[in-house]
Amino acid sequence: MPLGNWLLLASMMAPLPLCAQSAKPFDAAAAFGARESVADVSLSPDGTTVAYVVPTEGQGSTAYTLSLSKGAVPRGIVSATGKPERLESCHWVSNERLACMVYIVITRDSELLPITRVIAVNADGSNPQMLSNKSNAYTRGYLLGGGRVIDWLPDEDGAALMSRVYLPDDHVGTRLGSSKKGLGVDWVDTRTLAIKMVEPPREDAAEYITDGRGAVRIMGIRATQGSIENYDSGVVSYYYRQAGSREWQKLGDENRIDGTGFDPYAVDHERDVVYGFKKKDGRRALYSIALDGSLREDLIFARPDVDLGGLTRIGRRGRVVGVTFTTDMPQSAFFDPAIEKLAASLSKALPAQPIVHFVDSNLDESKLLVLARGDQDPGAYYLFDRKSRQLDTFFVVRKEIEGVKLAAVKPISYRAADGTVVPGYLTLPPGQESAKGLPAIVLPHGGPSERDVWGFDWMAQFYAARGFAVLQPNFRGSWGYGDEWFRHNGFQSWRTAIGDVLDAGRWLVAQGIADPNKLGIVGWSYGGYAALQSAIVDPGLFKAVVAIAPVTDLRLLKEEHRNWSDFKLISAFIGDGPQVSDGSPAQHADKIKVPVLLFHGALDRNVGIRQSREMSDRLASAGVRHELVTWEYLDHQLQDSTARADMLRKSDAFLRQAMGM
Numbered sequence: 001m002p003l004g005n006w007l008l009l010a011s012m013m014a015p016l017p018l019c020a021q022s023a024k025p026f027d028a029a030a031a032f033g034a035r036e037s038v039a040d041v042s043l044s045p046d047g048t049t050v051a052y053v054v055p056t057e058g059q060g061s062t063a064y065t066l067s068l069s070k071g072a073v074p075r076g077i078v079s080a081t082g083k084p085e086r087l088e089s090c091h092w093v094s095n096e097r098l099a100c101m102v103y104i105v106i107t108r109d110s111e112l113l114p115i116t117r118v119i120a121v122n123a124d125g126s127n128p129q130m131l132s133n134k135s136n137a138y139t140r141g142y143l144l145g146g147g148r149v150i151d152w153l154p155d156e157d158g159a160a161l162m163s164r165v166y167l168p169d170d171h172v173g174t175r176l177g178s179s180k181k182g183l184g185v186d187w188v189d190t191r192t193l194a195i196k197m198v199e200p201p202r203e204d205a206a207e208y209i210t211d212g213r214g215a216v217r218i219m220g221i222r223a224t225q226g227s228i229e230n231y232d233s234g235v236v237s238y239y240y241r242q243a244g245s246r247e248w249q250k251l252g253d254e255n256r257i258d259g260t261g262f263d264p265y266a267v268d269h270e271r272d273v274v275y276g277f278k279k280k281d282g283r284r285a286l287y288s289i290a291l292d293g294s295l296r297e298d299l300i301f302a303r304p305d306v307d308l309g310g311l312t313r314i315g316r317r318g319r320v321v322g323v324t325f326t327t328d329m330p331q332s333a334f335f336d337p338a339i340e341k342l343a344a345s346l347s348k349a350l351p352a353q354p355i356v357h358f359v360d361s362n363l364d365e366s367k368l369l370v371l372a373r374g375d376q377d378p379g380a381y382y383l384f385d386r387k388s389r390q391l392d393t394f395f396v397v398r399k400e401i402e403g404v405k406l407a408a409v410k411p412i413s414y415r416a417a418d419g420t421v422v423p424g425y426l427t428l429p430p431g432q433e434s435a436k437g438l439p440a441i442v443l444p445h446g447g448p449s450e451r452d453v454w455g456f457d458w459m460a461q462f463y464a465a466r467g468f469a470v471l472q473p474n475f476r477g478s479w480g481y482g483d484e485w486f487r488h489n490g491f492q493s494w495r496t497a498i499g500d501v502l503d504a505g506r507w508l509v510a511q512g513i514a515d516p517n518k519l520g521i522v523g524w525s526y527g528g529y530a531a532l533q534s535a536i537v538d539p540g541l542f543k544a545v546v547a548i549a550p551v552t553d554l555r556l557l558k559e560e561h562r563n564w565s566d567f568k569l570i571s572a573f574i575g576d577g578p579q580v581s582d583g584s585p586a587q588h589a590d591k592i593k594v595p596v597l598l599f600h601g602a603l604d605r606n607v608g609i610r611q612s613r614e615m616s617d618r619l620a621s622a623g624v625r626h627e628l629v630t631w632e633y634l635d636h637q638l639q640d641s642t643a644r645a646d647m648l649r650k651s652d653a654f655l656r657q658a659m660g661m
Contacts, residue, residue: 047068087101104116114144161186309323375455379396411454414473424504427463437514438514442504442534477491477496524548551607553614554574631643
């Protein structure tokens, strides 16, 4: 379809013309803090219609469908206000039917309960139906997980396979029997809610994987140890079925605490194998295991330098075509020669957006929905017709900064105090690529079991736009570089991780990039923890600390999971011993000698707001200048454009004041 046919849509999604924008100054905080203009774009099975989600006020969102025919206009099909319901995603079940995920956080008995529900709705917004088990009024529990679609059944019109949770109920006439509880699989007609049980609920079931053709081939069983606090031991035993059989046979075990064993991801129906990840020489590699009874194992792909990320899958059946990994830049290895050639061609055709993702396709894969992005471009969605070889621009990801000059992101490395070479990414203000003596920020990532990657980062780009140099270190404890780099994660090995973060700041000064009197640190989640702990270990390096939703007390972090089934996992992750106290910033607040700015949402289930409140109290007792900013209705991600803009604006002003700018 020619690009000109999208002018109406582009006018809706793109910014105002430059002449109109010049009437008021550019508000960087509002522009970079804005949620993505469009997200979760998907293509109908026949390739004639797209669905997508756009933000509304606060945490609200609306899902739209749009026919690709000339002159079509978007139709809103379902909305969520964000108070508390949040619309997470919508995907096609058939050409006229979609399934949407809704996320909710509620407070019950002083606990924050995360709840998911799946609803189905027609492409015109009619016939909404709840696909999750509906009742919250169980007499022996409260249904949190609303299940998920595990097979879109492209050969059946409007039906899907769902893994769904059942709880025991004393009510008479409960469907499927009052004694059923646990995770099972149902065939669900999304229009009529007719149901056929495919796998009976099992209390110890953790996961089911299908072959993309309606057959459940893999089941994960959680090893449990008695009480709720020890319920999830971290070990999952996987079982498989041979084609056409109903008998379960042992596949293998995965230990989610130490990362050993085989973690299955997808079944290839044609090859009759399951793809999954396990360690090779201390790094995550991709293997296949035959499901014909032989359990033949083959190494599919591995890297000697980095862990593999995830699978690249396309089509309605989730066909595996490649695997992702990150060196200095995100990359993919493709197993399908046609897809490999296409990805290379798209990257060449879009030099400013070299990171190409295949987001979705129609049923026969003749039309592909592509997301391409780069470091100076947050990205755009394209529709590619493989028959006509035509690529059409569809949506820009962030219309608020369309046309704004962004900063280049440069992979760098520096030496830690012990001589270890630490990788990271340096973002300098646009047009100041060779400047010296800049105000600068070290921006450690969250997790700690995550990593930063080359590409667009809205926080780094905001601070760069405001004149700061920004360094994002992948300190030891980061994911993606193998077991030796990961060590015991950034909590148990906090001295090494924090040492690398501090050395990032020292490198900025030694290189002449940063003015030593204008060096700050900003972090979110674990990054906030690293920011606070860095100011304790070396009180003189950073002149200001900004911590967003930070962990401040490791003992408290354990206790936040005390009544949940993952308590043993979290406890093992944090560990025991003196590092729990030594590595808790709230226990050593009196060592901080610079001003601190804290942000936290009261509905944060990842890191409870008590962490920031306790830190604030300890800082007050120590006489440290600080401020705590809270939002009663937001969680860990702060998915609110206004709140994010306020956070950016306030942190920018705070840093400038602390640095005497």
